[in-house]
Amino acid sequence: MFGAVAKTYYAAMLGKRPEQIVVVSVMPCTAKKFECQRPEMDASGSRDVDIVLTTRELGKMIHAAGIDFDALPDEEMDAPLGLSSGAADIFANTGGVMEAAIRTAYEVVTGRELPLAGLHVAEVAGLEGVKEASLKFESVKPEWKFLEGVTLEVAVAHGLGNAHRVISAVKSGEKHYHFIEVMACPGGCIGGGGQPRYTNNEVRRARIEAIYREDEGKKLRKSHENPAILQLYGDFLTDGPLGHRSHELLHTTYAPREKA
Numbered sequence: 001m002f003g004a005v006a007k008t009y010y011a012a013m014l015g016k017r018p019e020q021i022v023v024v025s026v027m028p029c030t031a032k033k034f035e036c037q038r039p040e041m042d043a044s045g046s047r048d049v050d051i052v053l054t055t056r057e058l059g060k061m062i063h064a065a066g067i068d069f070d071a072l073p074d075e076e077m078d079a080p081l082g083l084s085s086g087a088a089d090i091f092a093n094t095g096g097v098m099e100a101a102i103r104t105a106y107e108v109v110t111g112r113e114l115p116l117a118g119l120h121v122a123e124v125a126g127l128e129g130v131k132e133a134s135l136k137f138e139s140v141k142p143e144w145k146f147l148e149g150v151t152l153e154v155a156v157a158h159g160l161g162n163a164h165r166v167i168s169a170v171k172s173g174e175k176h177y178h179f180i181e182v183m184a185c186p187g188g189c190i191g192g193g194g195q196p197r198y199t200n201n202e203v204r205r206a207r208i209e210a211i212y213r214e215d216e217g218k219k220l221r222k223s224h225e226n227p228a229i230l231q232l233y234g235d236f237l238t239d240g241p242l243g244h245r246s247h248e249l250l251h252t253t254y255a256p257r258e259k260a
């Protein structure tokens, strides 16, 4: 998604064509090295992400170059899209994407601000394999009237065995959810195959605690309040969230692949 935005929105700012930009993504994930080569990953009209480095590889490169981060002066992130919210930080752990989405969905649909205590959705957090939560929309903005009184049912699974359990329950009709978050790695991306070795539950919990500390330390904790995101929609994805342009650039449909 970021690659497609970089090669369209950012490219237009620089007066460049998509193929004149090289996007390097630093990821927790070895699977992304393959994914960026998939034919579906060309929403920009060019390959959206050219190179994927894992966090472990980046760490090795930093060590090899002798860079001491503690000794470097702090700097602002580059614009555009350098500003991130706490909601982005928590994406890295199981339940984090769901929690970030709930923070935004609640405020967009009801028009009311979530109290600080409501920002952390404890039901979808933690290392339990499958987590569920319900969210009832008691009163909503007029344009969301069809959601009034609806109870949103969500599920979160991490690890493919747990994902299989959830999918089987949905297919059999035993469960019905409005939104399911699946992360393939145990614990989510904080336990990804490209992360520093070696990962066990103690390490996963420490990483989860670290990203929640990061989230809690930020003033900006909801995606829909991020000025950089608002500017992106204002200047470029002008038909808004769920509009045609954002759908084309930010969403993907995967075609089945032949089994090796």
Ligand code: SF4
Binding pocket: 028, 029, 030, 031, 032, 183, 184, 185, 188, 189, 190, 191, 192, 193, 194
């Ligand atoms: S959960 Fe694992 S496979 Fe999925 S994006 Fe994160 S690191 Fe990659």
